[in-house]
Amino acid sequence: MAKNLYTITPDRWVETHSDYLFNFAMGKVNDRDIAKDLISETFLAALKAKDNFKGEASERTWLVAILKRKIIDYYRKINSNKGKAEVKVNYFSADNDGDWLEERIENPDYVTIEDNIINNELSEAIYACLDKINPRQATIFKLKTIENYDTEVICNEYNITPSNLWVIIHRVRAALADCLKEKWLS
Amino acid sequence: MNHDKENFHQLACICDKCQYDEASFLEKVQFKLHLMFCETCKDYAAKNNRLTTLIKQANISCLSLEEQKELKSYLKDKIT
Structure with a gap:
């Protein structure tokens, strides 16, 4: 039986996918400007590679896959720059909590990994509902x-x-x- | 309390405005009074409050109007 293949419509990408991709990128880099740059780079890379789109996955899945690669590249780049420019001073060890006053005060905005996972799941659910x-x-x-x-x-x-x-x-x-x-x- | 669909719709819109702190003082008083007698609206208001909390909790981000326009023109340039 013939499989229904997905198509791509670059002129509708901003309306249909930019908010979702931006939210995804913000979750990974937590910086508005960097997230915007990553989205632009993603769209540009997708445009260049549009002839390779086979239509087996949805347009969004394909764009998210490209964005994930862009995020990895971004972290690789800043980590290699960091290594060259910074001298890491490590005063923190497992049995020493550090003497900085700020570190001793409990952070009211502290979010656990579990909270983060739940919140990500929730934001995915909200975006999935908004897509309908x-x-x-x-x-x-x-x-x-x-x-x-x-x-x-x-x-x-x-x-x-x-x-x-x-x-x-x-x-x-x-x-x-x-x-x-x-x-x-x- | 029973009310028709149109009346419920008006009250629901006031309830929604309250979520964004955009209801007028009079609307707030009117709605609070109504809630004392109406289980349907009380239920709607409770769900609406929960929805607002969930949206805040999800910490969602989206592009502003200007950012969307910028991105659109950037993409348009690249397509043409």
């Missing part, structure tokens, strides 16, 4: 909820009234709650 929603509404929701844009700015950009905006926000929140209810909202 109308892309325009999902973008408006993300700008309002994640980027904390003013209602007025979004209304001007998308040429909608504040009432329209709240209706969209309500629809997306309801859809998101419905999508997340089994695993996360019960």
Whole structure:
């Protein structure tokens, strides 16, 4: 039986995949500018390699695979630069906690590895749910909820009234709650 | 308390505005009073609060409008 092959649409990459890829990159490098550069490099590499896309995996899986390689390259590069430029002073050892005052104070923002795994899983789940929603509404929701844009700015950009905006926000929140209810909202 | 779909929709929108701290004082009072008698809205508000907590907990990032535009024009240049 003939297999359905995926296709690629580079002119839709920013709308469909940039936020997901950016979120993924932020999780790995935790720097907005570096994450943006990595996304640009990923798209550029993908454009160059688009003829090699066989369509066996989805466009997003393919782009994420390229992004992962870019992230590895990024860390390789900064680690090799570090080795040349830095002298590491190691005052920390297993039986000595170090004398710096900052290190002795408990960090209130301290996140355990388990918390990180759960949060990553949660952010994947939220993005998967948002992918099922109308892309325009999902973008408006993300700008309002994640980027904390003013209602007025979004209304001007998308040429909608504040009432329209709240209706969209309500629809997306309801859809998101419905999508997340089994695993996360019960 | 029973209310029609349209009324629920209006109240739900006020509840959503509260999540973003954009409900007016009057809307907040109206909604709080309503919650005292309405189990449906109370349930909706509880779920809505939980959803807001989950979104914050997930620590999601996305591109701003300007960053999206920059990326679009960069990609457009490269495609053409």
